[in-house]
Amino acid sequence: MSGFKKLYEKAVAMDRVNVDTDQIIPKQFLKRIEKTGFGKFAFFDWRYLKNGEPNPEFELNYPENQGASILIANKNFGCGSSREHAPWALQDFGFSVVIAPSFADIFYQNCLKNGMLPIQLPTAEVEYLLKEAQNQPYFLHINLEEEKVEDDQGFTATFTIHPYWKKMLTNGWDEIEITIQYSDKIADYEKSVTQN
Amino acid sequence: MGKSIIDKIWEKHIVHREEGKPDLLYIDLHLVHEVTSPQAFSGLRMKNRKVRRPDRTFATMDHNVPTLNRYKIDDEIALNQMTTLEKNCLEFNIPLAGLDSPEQGIVHVIGPELGLTQPGKTIVCGDSHTSTHGAFGALAFGIGTSEVEHVLATQTLWQTRPKTLKIEVNGKLAYGVNAKDVILYILSKYGVNFGTGHVIEYTGDVIRNLSMEERLTICNMSIEGGARAGLICPDETTFSYLKGRKHAPENWDKAVQEWRSLVSDEDATYDKVITIDGHDIAPMVSWGTNPSMTAKVDGKIPATENYQDETDRRALHSALSYMGLKEGMAITDIAIQHVFIGSCTNSRIEDLRQAASVIKGQKVYPGVRALVVPGSQKVKKQAEEEGLDKLFVEAGFEWRDAGCSMCLSMNNDVVPSGEHCASTSNRNFEGRQGAGARTHLVSPSMAAAAALHGRFVDIRKMNVELQATT
Numbered sequence: 001m002s003g004f005k006k007l008y009e010k011a012v013a014m015d016r017v018n019v020d021t022d023q024i025i026p027k028q029f030l031k032r033i034e035k036t037g038f039g040k041f042a043f044f045d046w047r048y049l050k051n052g053e054p055n056p057e058f059e060l061n062y063p064e065n066q067g068a069s070i071l072i073a074n075k076n077f078g079c080g081s082s083r084e085h086a087p088w089a090l091q092d093f094g095f096s097v098v099i100a101p102s103f104a105d106i107f108y109q110n111c112l113k114n115g116m117l118p119i120q121l122p123t124a125e126v127e128y129l130l131k132e133a134q135n136q137p138y139f140l141h142i143n144l145e146e147e148k149v150e151d152d153q154g155f156t157a158t159f160t161i162h163p164y165w166k167k168m169l170t171n172g173w174d175e176i177e178i179t180i181q182y183s184d185k186i187a188d189y190e191k192s193v194t195q196n
Numbered sequence: 197m198g199k200s201i202i203d204k205i206w207e208k209h210i211v212h213r214e215e216g217k218p219d220l221l222y223i224d225l226h227l228v229h230e231v232t233s234p235q236a237f238s239g240l241r242m243k244n245r246k247v248r249r250p251d252r253t254f255a256t257m258d259h260n261v262p263t264l265n266r267y268k269i270d271d272e273i274a275l276n277q278m279t280t281l282e283k284n285c286l287e288f289n290i291p292l293a294g295l296d297s298p299e300q301g302i303v304h305v306i307g308p309e310l311g312l313t314q315p316g317k318t319i320v321c322g323d324s325h326t327s328t329h330g331a332f333g334a335l336a337f338g339i340g341t342s343e344v345e346h347v348l349a350t351q352t353l354w355q356t357r358p359k360t361l362k363i364e365v366n367g368k369l370a371y372g373v374n375a376k377d378v379i380l381y382i383l384s385k386y387g388v389n390f391g392t393g394h395v396i397e398y399t400g401d402v403i404r405n406l407s408m409e410e411r412l413t414i415c416n417m418s419i420e421g422g423a424r425a426g427l428i429c430p431d432e433t434t435f436s437y438l439k440g441r442k443h444a445p446e447n448w449d450k451a452v453q454e455w456r457s458l459v460s461d462e463d464a465t466y467d468k469v470i471t472i473d474g475h476d477i478a479p480m481v482s483w484g485t486n487p488s489m490t491a492k493v494d495g496k497i498p499a500t501e502n503y504q505d506e507t508d509r510r511a512l513h514s515a516l517s518y519m520g521l522k523e524g525m526a527i528t529d530i531a532i533q534h535v536f537i538g539s540c541t542n543s544r545i546e547d548l549r550q551a552a553s554v555i556k557g558q559k560v561y562p563g564v565r566a567l568v569v570p571g572s573q574k575v576k577k578q579a580e581e582e583g584l585d586k587l588f589v590e591a592g593f594e595w596r597d598a599g600c601s602m603c604l605s606m607n608n609d610v611v612p613s614g615e616h617c618a619s620t621s622n623r624n625f626e627g628r629q630g631a632g633a634r635t636h637l638v639s640p641s642m643a644a645a646a647a648l649h650g651r652f653v654d655i656r657k658m659n660v661e662l663q664a665t666t
Binding site for chain 2 (some may be wrong): 015016017018020022023026027028030031032033034035045074075076079080081082083084087102103104105106109110113114162163164174175176179180182183185186189190193
């Protein structure tokens, strides 16, 4: 996984609360055994009409919203099922950052493990972004190192991310590789528990 | 300062702690199923890694399995996923309760049933309803596929310490009210993200008096409130359930002695406390597209003016438009065409007994399709020994093999678009039971009652002798 540092990309709004992972990637697409290729199924039931045509009323189908890498979402984004297919689908769709006032815990973790950056900002700031992104093209600067989100109109917000995950994202490290360095400690723990 | 059971289990499982890092937590039990594991095994293979503790790993298949003609799987992609799990278990030496095993079933049903789930353990599975196992006083939570791979390779996870939330349910439950109503009531009152970042400890007289099956139902739906885990301190009910189970500890007395220390100290502190009066709870029915959109059976669907926030109002309108329902409508006016009794929330023997006690002698309402899907092949066998299958079939229910089935409809058990289903499962999300399907979450007795009447009825007015569960 390559490291994540900063980007300047188009941002689009999905102003809905409690978007669950069943919507992000419906169950019929979970039968595949690969990690790739889920983008075309992202938001399937919202995105396509019954006849298979794109739903023109779905926000990510608007012509002006095409080509975005940043998704601005609303509270409790990614709730429900633990399926990691959700970040796989969002990433394959083209998103590398999701901004929301709050995220479901498992979804948040799943993003980090895939080099995707979930940014939590206060509600008022997300509301501003949701509104601004109605006027496309709208671009945001994301700086992970400085933990900053900025637009070209002078908006600046700072976010926090656990230093461990920040390091992991910035360097694109393989987490298992790191943990394996603790193998002796794990073995010691196992020994101590068996002796008890 | 006193410690809660959550603190106690957490601290006992820390392998490594260091400033600026999450804790490296040891995982005692890793449950695996066919849907969220194939990419994890591929990851191991790519890096030439082994499974560190196959003896602490246990696999089954549940999400995809047919509940009719279980060996005839038409869906080639689903079949491939199941065959892949078989191959992976064989290659990495992991015990598997496959389709032909009498131990097969929903992963969160068989864990407790086989005695794998035990007090004080850390338990993970690539499934958000892993919170179920917390009913035994275990710290159990769902993980994504990357974490599945991490646990397979290292038997550990890097975890930031969660906040703690105590939910105290005091008093007593009225006739006709059960565990499912308790958790639906909590969600209806506090929403779908009050538990985010927290582990819940359920306590109070109502919880203490619940059977293991009922405790499992409550902990199961902790995730619907945003909490990755929810647990209940173990007690005599827990120990007597576990005694004699296949994987129960050999040194039983010593284990029970240890488990008895797994209680929260009286002066334990929590980040948040919620207190609920059991008398306030009624049989509940969900009307919307998330589990907090739930009302009492004698209540009404809310109206726009009940919400202050503009986004919440929009969520109400969008939910009602999806559900084909109207503001202010009485819950008992909602007609249903399907009934599903099953899922990791409500498919255990006691749930089936509860449903059966409602239907005795009566028939499923004309035009209603009603399914009973036992949570495991063992539950199925036991129910058949008790004659419950006959009772269901004579009433017009379909009696199926074990699996997740219509909870998420990954197999052929699907609710058609636009139709309503009274379901004992855990999620009423859009499309969950099929594209356009309209799900109403209820308890097993309320689902059975709806099956007989073709609409929701107040179980308290039915004059039935409900299966006593406590």
